[in-house]
Amino acid sequence: MERLAWIEVLNRYGDVNSRHPVFAWPTLVGRSYNCDLILDDPFIAPNHIEISGEGEQGFQVKDMGSINGMTIANLPGKKTDAIITSDDIIRIGRTQLRIRPSHYPVAPETRYSAKPWQRRPTILLASVIAFLAVLLSAALLNYTEAGIGTYVTPMIITIIMVGLWITAWSFGGRLFAGKTNFIPHAVIACLGVTLFLASGMLIDLVSFSFDSSFVSNLSTEVTFFLFVLILYLHLRLISRAKPGWVAGIAGTVAVLVMATSVLIANILDENDLERQSYRSTIGPPFLLFVDGKSPEAFISSMAVLKSRVQE
Amino acid sequence: MRCAAQKKSYSRNSCEFHRVKSYTAIYSAGRVSFNYLLRKEADLQATLSKNLSSVLMLFLLLLTAHAVSAMPSQGVAQTQDVFNTGRASVLQIRTILKGSTSQSSTGSGFYVSDDGLVITNYHVISSHALEPKIYALEGVGSDGQGGELTLLAVDVLHDLALLQQKGSRFPYLRFHKDNLAKGTRGFSFGNPQDIGLTIVEGTYNGLRDHSFYDTIHFTGAINSGMSGGPVVTKAGNVFGINVATMVNGQLIGFLVPAHFASELVERWRAKPIVPLEFQPEIALQLSAHSDALLKRVMSAQMPIQRLGNYSAPDQLDPYMRCWANSNRDPKKFYEASTYYCGGSASVFVDQDVSAGNVSFTHDLVQGDALDPFRFGTVLESNFKYTASGWGEGNSKHFTKYACHDSVVNLHDMRVKAALCLREYRMFPGLYDVILRLSTLREDTRALQTKLNLRGVNYDSGMAFVKHYMDAIRWND
Numbered sequence: 001m002e003r004l005a006w007i008e009v010l011n012r013y014g015d016v017n018s019r020h021p022v023f024a025w026p027t028l029v030g031r032s033y034n035c036d037l038i039l040d041d042p043f044i045a046p047n048h049i050e051i052s053g054e055g056e057q058g059f060q061v062k063d064m065g066s067i068n069g070m071t072i073a074n075l076p077g078k079k080t081d082a083i084i085t086s087d088d089i090i091r092i093g094r095t096q097l098r099i100r101p102s103h104y105p106v107a108p109e110t111r112y113s114a115k116p117w118q119r120r121p122t123i124l125l126a127s128v129i130a131f132l133a134v135l136l137s138a139a140l141l142n143y144t145e146a147g148i149g150t151y152v153t154p155m156i157i158t159i160i161m162v163g164l165w166i167t168a169w170s171f172g173g174r175l176f177a178g179k180t181n182f183i184p185h186a187v188i189a190c191l192g193v194t195l196f197l198a199s200g201m202l203i204d205l206v207s208f209s210f211d212s213s214f215v216s217n218l219s220t221e222v223t224f225f226l227f228v229l230i231l232y233l234h235l236r237l238i239s240r241a242k243p244g245w246v247a248g249i250a251g252t253v254a255v256l257v258m259a260t261s262v263l264i265a266n267i268l269d270e271n272d273l274e275r276q277s278y279r280s281t282i283g284p285p286f287l288l289f290v291d292g293k294s295p296e297a298f299i300s301s302m303a304v305l306k307s308r309v310q311e
Numbered sequence: 312m313r314c315a316a317q318k319k320s321y322s323r324n325s326c327e328f329h330r331v332k333s334y335t336a337i338y339s340a341g342r343v344s345f346n347y348l349l350r351k352e353a354d355l356q357a358t359l360s361k362n363l364s365s366v367l368m369l370f371l372l373l374l375t376a377h378a379v380s381a382m383p384s385q386g387v388a389q390t391q392d393v394f395n396t397g398r399a400s401v402l403q404i405r406t407i408l409k410g411s412t413s414q415s416s417t418g419s420g421f422y423v424s425d426d427g428l429v430i431t432n433y434h435v436i437s438s439h440a441l442e443p444k445i446y447a448l449e450g451v452g453s454d455g456q457g458g459e460l461t462l463l464a465v466d467v468l469h470d471l472a473l474l475q476q477k478g479s480r481f482p483y484l485r486f487h488k489d490n491l492a493k494g495t496r497g498f499s500f501g502n503p504q505d506i507g508l509t510i511v512e513g514t515y516n517g518l519r520d521h522s523f524y525d526t527i528h529f530t531g532a533i534n535s536g537m538s539g540g541p542v543v544t545k546a547g548n549v550f551g552i553n554v555a556t557m558v559n560g561q562l563i564g565f566l567v568p569a570h571f572a573s574e575l576v577e578r579w580r581a582k583p584i585v586p587l588e589f590q591p592e593i594a595l596q597l598s599a600h601s602d603a604l605l606k607r608v609m610s611a612q613m614p615i616q617r618l619g620n621y622s623a624p625d626q627l628d629p630y631m632r633c634w635a636n637s638n639r640d641p642k643k644f645y646e647a648s649t650y651y652c653g654g655s656a657s658v659f660v661d662q663d664v665s666a667g668n669v670s671f672t673h674d675l676v677q678g679d680a681l682d683p684f685r686f687g688t689v690l691e692s693n694f695k696y697t698a699s700g701w702g703e704g705n706s707k708h709f710t711k712y713a714c715h716d717s718v719v720n721l722h723d724m725r726v727k728a729a730l731c732l733r734e735y736r737m738f739p740g741l742y743d744v745i746l747r748l749s750t751l752r753e754d755t756r757a758l759q760t761k762l763n764l765r766g767v768n769y770d771s772g773m774a775f776v777k778h779y780m781d782a783i784r785w786n787d
Contacts, residue, residue: 140685141684141685141688142688143685144643144644144645144678144685144686144688144689145640145642145643145644146641146642146643211717211718213716277696277712277713277714278696278714278715278716278729278731279729280691280695280696280716280729281687281691282688282690282691282694282727282749282751283683283687284683284684284686284687284754285683285725285751285752285753285754286683286754288718290718291718291725292717292718292719292720292721292725292726293717293718293719293720294719294720295719295720295721295777295780295781296777298715298717298719298728298730298780299730299773299776299777299780301715301717302730302732302773304715305713305714305715305730305732306732306742306769308713309710309711309712309713309732309733309742
């Protein structure tokens with residue numbers, strides 16, 4: 001007998017749980033033993049749907065008179081009769097089905113790469129090393145008095161925080177996508193923190209070198225962008241929503257988090273000088289590439305501040 | 312409530328004057344917190360705190376507090392005579408929260424005319440002068456009779472105020488006109504710690520050194536609550552008014568010379584007009600004070616000191632005092648020499664506010680054991696904003712600081728500079744100015760300097776900043 005199609009039973013994440021061949025149309029799906037595909041789902045009728053052969057527009061699916069009915073994913077309301085394609089998902093009871101004809105095209109074979117640097121553990125190792133290197137250089141920059149404890153403690157705290165972050169995302173992935181994806185989450189987190197720290201140091205240094213408040217003001221935008229990017233990548237791994245939606249959620253969360261942190265900082269520093277109101281980064285003199293203002297110009301530019309204070 | 316109030320009183324540590332609301336035990340607790348706060352500010356300046364605290368003075372105003380003080384007994388017959396002559400002329404001045412009968416602070420005062428003119432310290436009545444709708448004044452004589460007091464005039468610079476009680480035939484004190492010899496005995500009246508009218512015998516010790524305005528140094532056990540009380544000769548004539556004591560001194564007290572009080576009375580007699588509000592008047596006086604101060608320190612050529620290869624401003628005026636300290640912590644890969652100059656020019660305005668002062672700190676930082684990047688981190692930690700050193704006070708009194716920073720060329724030497732400004736809400740046009748500089752001439756050595764101007768006019772403040780920056784240079 002010629003095999004005409006496969007009926008795929010999907011789990012709630014959309015992954016295939018099992019496949020059942022179809023040798024003849026129509027094929028009956030339900031809970032009773034006279035069906036061609038028997039599903040042990042209490043919310044499915046003994047004879048729930050009948051799928052008939054492939055026409056020009058697709059497969060025809062007919063509800064056989066169930067109580068709970070049948071829906072097609074992304075189409076509104078219950079259907080008694082529907083024409084579906086091989087990418088549509090039928091929902092009956094708590095079960096999702098998909099029908100794929102035997103001639104359904106599949107993607108070409110992915111070449112297994114022997115190159116070690118393209119393997120996941122290697123990428124993870126490289127990310128972790130980059131993360132630790134940036135963390136260490138930040139600590140070394142502050143190593144101006146003896147006593148290792150002062151420098152190691154913040155490093156350890158950062159490492160623990162990143163570890164918790166990765167664990168939380170992996171756990172979320174397990175929960176929402178059925179996949180832990182530990183290594184991808186770890187790579188995103190390590191590289192993300194690396195970029196955070198490195199971009200901060202770079203911005204400070206460039207802002208010092210060119211005495212440019214424009215560059216130093218970029219740090220908020222860069223931080224925001226990196227935060228959205230990291231959230232987006234993590235969210236993509238744990239959700240099947242469309243990229244636009246994921247980006248929207250990542251942006252919203254980032255805005256909320258940054259607004260909250262600004263709010264908290266304002267509450268805590270109510271009467272204090274705003275911490276970033278002047279740039280305090282001091283780098284090596286040989287990295288300062290611009291000439292200074294005259295004292296007169298420096299002092300006269302205070303007139304602007306005088307009016308700002310009065311507001 | 313009591314703890315909160317005390318805490319507030321000790322947070323004015325960056326100001327040279329220290330006013331105490333309560334008794335010695337609490338006060339020494341305050342000193343601990345003072346030292347602690349200074350250490351927190353910058354490790355470069357840690358050792359300075361000792362020197363700074365030695366000039367702290369405490370005002371003798373007694374804010375509501377309940378404590379017992381033991382006064383040494385004075386058993387001299389002459390003291391009794393002076394007391395009996397003077398007692399009727401001295402009164403306790405209470406600041407009352409309107410709508411209640413509770414006093415929020417007490418001080419002392421005395422009649423200077425038979426029509427009820429009363430002299431006291433400005434700081435005794437400052438709450439009323441600045442917030443007349445909230446605070447009222449009441450005078451209580453030695454016989455326990457109370458009467459309402461009206462504020463007529465203030466002299467913020469010398470910490471004096473002129474009040475009037477309605478009535479006539481008040482027993483008043485006369486001012487002593489002639490100069491006194493060092494060692495002359497004096498008798499201070501007042502109501503210390505709100506425990507009753509007291510007389511304290513002490514010694515006139517001439518004028519205090521390092522004071523912007525003349526202040527008498529008086530050796531005697533004057534205490535909180537005696538602020539505004541008269542100090543008389545054995546003939547009973549007033550030569551000074553109790554104003555402050557030195558924080559960690561023994562019996563070191565300060566008096567306002569009486570001629571400032573008699574001048575205030577004469578000014579009032581010549582032009583007896585009571586302003587509706589005292590704030591503008593106080594603002595004018597503060598503005599005149601800070602202009603006079605800055606003019607005086609800028610009149611002569613800027614004194615210069617050499618720090619390594621750098622030149623920087625030195626003691627600007629005899630009223631200023633400077634200290635130097637070297638900070639060699641074997642744990643640190645750098646060392647810093649710190650020079651601090653400041654003085655007691657600031658004028659008390661309100662509990663958390665004083666105005667009209669110049670102080671500056673130079674740090675010569677050497678980190679030859681460090682690479683230029685890490686040395687930059689050291690400089691940064693001293694250059695950036697830190698919790699203290701910016702002047703306390705809440706948003707009721709000050710706007711937020713607004714700052715501006717840039718690389719600046721000082722005589723062909725590049726420095727990183729930041730200038731910050733905040734305005735006094737009660738006295739528009741009066742500013743606190745902060746300048747911070749860090750030189751960028753050498754890889755692992757730098758001069759860092761911090762200049763604090765309190766309560767100055769914008770133009771004269773900026774002129775001084777320019778004057779100050781011009782004095783910083785590199786010498787080959």
